Amino acid sequence: MVRVDDYAHHVGRHCGSTSLRNLAGHYGWGYDEETCFGLAAGLGFTYFEVDESPHRGFFGRPPRLEPAFFDRLAIDVDRHEGGDWETTLERIRTAVAAGDPALVFTDIYYLDYFGTDTHFAPHALLCVGIDEEAETALLSDSEFDELQEVSLERLRAAMASDHVLPLRNRHIVVADPEPDRTLADAAPEAIAEMAGTMLEPNDQDRDTGFGTQGIEGIRRLAEDLPSWVDLENPRWTVRFAYQNVERRGTGGGAFRRLYADFLERAADAVPALPDDAPSRMHDIAADWTAVGETLAEASERADPEAMRPALVDAGESIRDLADREERLYGELRAELA
Structure with missing residues (x-):
């Protein structure tokens, strides 16, 4: 297994801002979850209608919370969406091997540790380990006290879901961890x-x-x-x-x-x-x-x-x-x- 060394997992209040807070801890930015949420202009509102259940719903956050955080602090990141799974997995594995958690966007329906029959996306979390021999990934998820292990096949399905919001293998990796703004x-x-x-x-x-x-x-x-x-x-x-x-x-x-x-x-x-x-x-x-x-x-x-x-x-x-x-x-x- 390749794994991010010295990564400290913490739970939190929201998946995206907790993932950003955990990156802040890993790279020494010094921001708590609430500050990460605010710097991401994290408050929003989207009311939506979909053909499948639940048919109506809303989110109280904006669509671009996580990218907005990096933009606001001028942190250089590599953003990817689309492309095939093999390329996506290799990119995540390379990042993890270099000590960089990969921020990935998922549908919790496919993450077995949630045990849910409801599609809900995007759910942001950090991939901090890949074991290609066992065909598993190690995930840092804001909802759980411990790191979670899932099969690569289930992670693939979670990152390719087209329910609620199509995800298309969306992921972000920090390229240069030095913020240019205070x-x-x-x-x-x-x-x-x-x-x-x-x-x-x-x-x-x-x-x-x-x-x-x-x-x-x-x-x-x-x-x-x-x-x-x-x-x-x-x-x-x-x-x-x-x-x-x-x-x-x-x-x-x-x-x-x-x-x-x-x-x-x-x-x-x-x-x-x-x-x-x-x-x-x-x-x-x-x-x-x-x-x-x-x-x-x-x-x-x-x-x-x-x-x-x-x-x-x-x-x-x-x-x-x-x-x-x-x-x-x-x-x-x-x-x-």
Whole structure:
């Protein structure tokens, strides 16, 4: 087996930001998970419709979180997407042998240690070992206390999944581990970028063709939510929505709690940050958690029509949250852009 020496595995709140935090520990960048999340402009929103179950859903993070972190700190990386599995595996093996964890993007359905029958992607983790004789990979996954071993065949399937978001063997390897920018340089720009893309999603996010982005996506969720009772399996759709608020690596409050913690940490490095921004984001996170609780309760109702009043209430709360987020992001963009 080739394996990254002296790699320290840590669990965390979100797969992408935990993987970035573990890279930060490995390369000595000195950033905790919350700071990695914020420097990646990690807060976002995408509301989507898909043909397969759960048919409707949303993510509280942007599509480009991990690449944005490296861009913001001017860390040189090799990014790859597409290409055949043999080339991908050789690239990962070469990186691991050189002491560089490979950041890979997966669908948890194919990772046996999750034991799930639900497709969920992209799930980011680090590959830190390859044993070609045993045909296994060693993975550092934010959800588990210990490193996890999977067959190369299952890793191949997980990295090639076309469910939810097509992955196409997407992976990133650090080429030069020396950042060219400091927290004081990067944090104001990262906050302004987050605010700007929530208010006006950029062309790169829109061009993914997947879902409705930003504040517009939150408002579309609020409008559509009561109609979910007419879907094929509304209880599962609503349960899945609850999970995307409070579980599935969100850090709670649809990622808003994680971002509120970042704003607290960044305050000294960003003098222009409004004093009340962290507390307002904490309040927003708490109210998203309350929405999640409403959705969880609604998902327990066997009669879809009995779910409708709760979904109407949740939609009204989400509409109010969209207004509050829009005001906060407008102020952040005005102060920091």
